[in-house]
Amino acid sequence: xxxxxxxxxxxxxxxxxxxxxxxxxxxxxxxxxxxxxxxxxxxxxxxxxxxxxxxxxxxxxxxxxxxxxxxxxxxxxxxxxxxxxxxxxxxxxxxxxxxxxxxxxxxxxxxxxxxxxxxxxxxxxxxxxxxxxxxxxxxxxxxxx
Amino acid sequence: xxxxxxxxxxxxxxxxxxxxxxxxxxxxxxxxxxxxxxxxxxxxxxxxxxxxxxxxxxxxxxxxxxxxxxxxxxxxxxxxxxxxxxxxxxxxxxxxxxxxxxxxxxxxxxxxxxxxxxxxxxxxxxxxxxxxxxxxxxxxxxxxxxxxxxxxxxxxxxxxxxxxxxxxxxxxxxxxxxxxxxxxxxxxxxxxxxxxxxxxxxxxxxxxxxxxxxxxxxxxxxxxxxxxxxxxxxxxxxxxxxxxxxxxxxxxxxxxxxxxxxxxxxxxxxxxxxxxxxxxxxxxxxxxxxxxxx
Numbered sequence: 001x002x003x004x005x006x007x008x009x010x011x012x013x014x015x016x017x018x019x020x021x022x023x024x025x026x027x028x029x030x031x032x033x034x035x036x037x038x039x040x041x042x043x044x045x046x047x048x049x050x051x052x053x054x055x056x057x058x059x060x061x062x063x064x065x066x067x068x069x070x071x072x073x074x075x076x077x078x079x080x081x082x083x084x085x086x087x088x089x090x091x092x093x094x095x096x097x098x099x100x101x102x103x104x105x106x107x108x109x110x111x112x113x114x115x116x117x118x119x120x121x122x123x124x125x126x127x128x129x130x131x132x133x134x135x136x137x138x139x140x141x142x143x144x145x
Numbered sequence: 146x147x148x149x150x151x152x153x154x155x156x157x158x159x160x161x162x163x164x165x166x167x168x169x170x171x172x173x174x175x176x177x178x179x180x181x182x183x184x185x186x187x188x189x190x191x192x193x194x195x196x197x198x199x200x201x202x203x204x205x206x207x208x209x210x211x212x213x214x215x216x217x218x219x220x221x222x223x224x225x226x227x228x229x230x231x232x233x234x235x236x237x238x239x240x241x242x243x244x245x246x247x248x249x250x251x252x253x254x255x256x257x258x259x260x261x262x263x264x265x266x267x268x269x270x271x272x273x274x275x276x277x278x279x280x281x282x283x284x285x286x287x288x289x290x291x292x293x294x295x296x297x298x299x300x301x302x303x304x305x306x307x308x309x310x311x312x313x314x315x316x317x318x319x320x321x322x323x324x325x326x327x328x329x330x331x332x333x334x335x336x337x338x339x340x341x342x343x344x345x346x347x348x349x350x351x352x353x354x355x356x357x358x359x360x361x362x363x364x365x366x367x368x369x370x371x372x373x374x375x376x377x378x379x380x381x382x383x384x385x386x387x388x389x390x391x392x393x394x395x396x397x398x399x400x401x402x403x404x405x406x407x408x409x410x411x412x413x414x415x416x417x418x419x420x421x422x423x424x425x426x427x428x429x430x431x432x433x434x435x436x437x438x439x
Contacts, residue, residue, distance in 0.1 A: 030386035030405050035369075035423045036412075038381035042353050054349075054356055054381075056423060058408045059367050101369050104356050105349040140380060 033057055033064075033126035033133040041071070043145040047114040051087075051139070054104040057126045064126040065096040065103040067134070071110055074117040074141075081119070085110050096125065112144040157191040165199055168192045298383040298390065298403055298412060323372065326355050330415045331396060332372050334422065336437035337361055338430050341368055353377055361424075368424030379419045383410055393432055396439035402431045411435060 039053035051071065057064050069087040074080065087108050089095055097103035112118055119142070124135045160168060171192060175184050323332070340363035347358040355374040360367060373379065385403040393400045400413040411422040411431050422434060 031384045032406055034384050035405060035408060035410060036371075036381055036383040036421060038379065040353055040377070040380065042377070044352070050352075052351060052353060054354070054373075056369060056371065056421075058405065058423070059365075059425075101360060101367055102347065102358055102371070104347065104358075105351055105354070135382070137382065140377070 031058070031126075031133040031135070032131070033061060033128060034124065034135060037124045037135065037137060039066075039120065039122040039124070039137045039139045041118050041120050041139045041142045043112075043118075043142050044109075045145055047112045047116075047144045049110045049112045049118045049142065049144055051108045051110070051120050051122075052105060053122050053124070053137070054102070055124055055126060056102045057100070057128075059128070060099060060101050061126045062128045063096045063098055063132070064100055065124075066122050067095065067125045068121075068123040069095070069108065070121045072119050072121070073112065074119075076115050076117070084112075114144050117141050117143050157188060160188075160192050160195050165196055168196055298385050298401065298410070299379070299381055323357065326350070326357065327374055328357070328372055328416075328418055330418065331438050332415065332418060332420050333359070333370065334434045334437045336433060337368060338363070338426050338434075340364070341366075366425040368422065368426070371421045371423070373419045375417050375419055379414075381419065383412055383421065385410065391428060393435055395435045400435050402428055402435075404428075 035056040035058050037053065037055045039051070041049055041051050044050050049071070051069055053066055053069075055064050055066070067089055070083055071085040071087070072081040073084040074082070087095065092108065110118070120139045122137045122139065124137050126133055160171075163171075172189065175189060178184060323329075341361040342363065344360045344362045344367075346360065347356070349356040353376050357372045357374075359370040361370075362368075373381075383403070384405045386405060388404050391402040393402055398413055398415050400411055403410050403412075407425060408423060409426050409428065409431050411434065413420050422431075426434070
């Protein structure tokens with residue numbers, strides 16, 4: 001009985017600690033720089049995958065777009081995602097637009113394998129006057145055709 | 146030690162009269178004593194000495210391979226236990242007697258943790274399902290946790306087919322022919338707060354999305370009107386603070402008005418289009434902008 005009570009107490013503490021964590025993270029959201037954003041991947045045939053994103057700022061931004069895209073691949077029937085390609089600003093400087101309120105349709109292509117699934121983590125960014133906001137966006141899952 | 150009288154009088158001659166099986170039973174019981182009961186170490190040592198002198202145990206280990214097998218079976222610690230063979234007290238005799246007893250609390254501790262984890266998982270899942278279900282029904286069961294879902298606004302599905310009304314308003318701006326891109330609904334405002342002037346438009350046409358944008362400026366403020374023609378459900382996140390979303394119905398369409406720090410966002414879905422108007426204007430001005438669309 002004593003043990004059960006102690007167990008339930010510890011469990012409740014864990015649950016509330018989890019709740020506090022999510023509440024704390026909530027305070028980080030509303031953005032001074034970002035208004036809305038979306039990213040998608042889709043198959044365009046021959047196993048090729050296209051990555052697209054669209055970012056709208058709260059006004060004209062010094063820089064707006066994405067700072068990194070990590071494309072992941074999953075074999076059909078598997079549950080394991082593996083990173084297959086990373087797009088970064090060093091190799092792809094056009095990932096960010098300058099002096100714009102919105103940056104749209106910057107596309108990147110990857111030669112995938114038909115039947116495999118693909119998704120991407122896109123690090124969305126908008127900045128102005130030395131400060132900026134980042135958000136990580138996970139795309140839909142697309143099957144290469 | 147179950148029988149305290151032995152240690153009290155320190156006379157262990159009775160052990161000499163017992164057979165080896167009985168002595169081993171005493172040792173076994175001693176090893177199973179609860180943690181808060183101490184062993185009579187003198188008696189234990191005496192018994193082990195008696196057993197050793199009788200030499201019966203030695204006979205079992207004349208064959209080295211057999212002895213090794215017995216050791217592995219009875220005493221060897223599995224690697225997965227994560228315990229070192231040397232994590233015992235310095236008293237070697239105590240080690241042998243209490244080996245099984247040492248393992249018991251670990252197992253009990255692990256089971257306790259497992260039980261806590263299972264209960265925590267069940268409670269968390271129940272709360273999550275309850276909160277999600279309540280939200281689906283329009284109730285806010287647990288504001289503190291639910292708030293984080295309110296920080297991002299998004300349309301999860303685009304399912305309803307809407308009536309495609311007149312598109313005459315499209316020509317009002319005469320910059321991009323929306324009908325050419327499949328936009329036949331009224332989506333563009335004809336009124337904006339005083340001082341805003343049209344400053345340009347963008348068009349991005351791709352297979353999954355066609356994005357049409359109109360920009361308006363007034364001093365250092367901007368308003369952006371976006372029309373996104375969808376060929377697959379939208380996943381867009383719209384930033385917002387924790388204030389409530391205002392639902393404003395006009396033209397048989399629900400428009401969602403929300404604040405993102407100093408900015409105000411209007412978002413709605415009509416036909417196959419996801420639309421938004423973002424800028425520095427008040428909630429009342431947002432309603433006027435919406436009314437001007439229809």
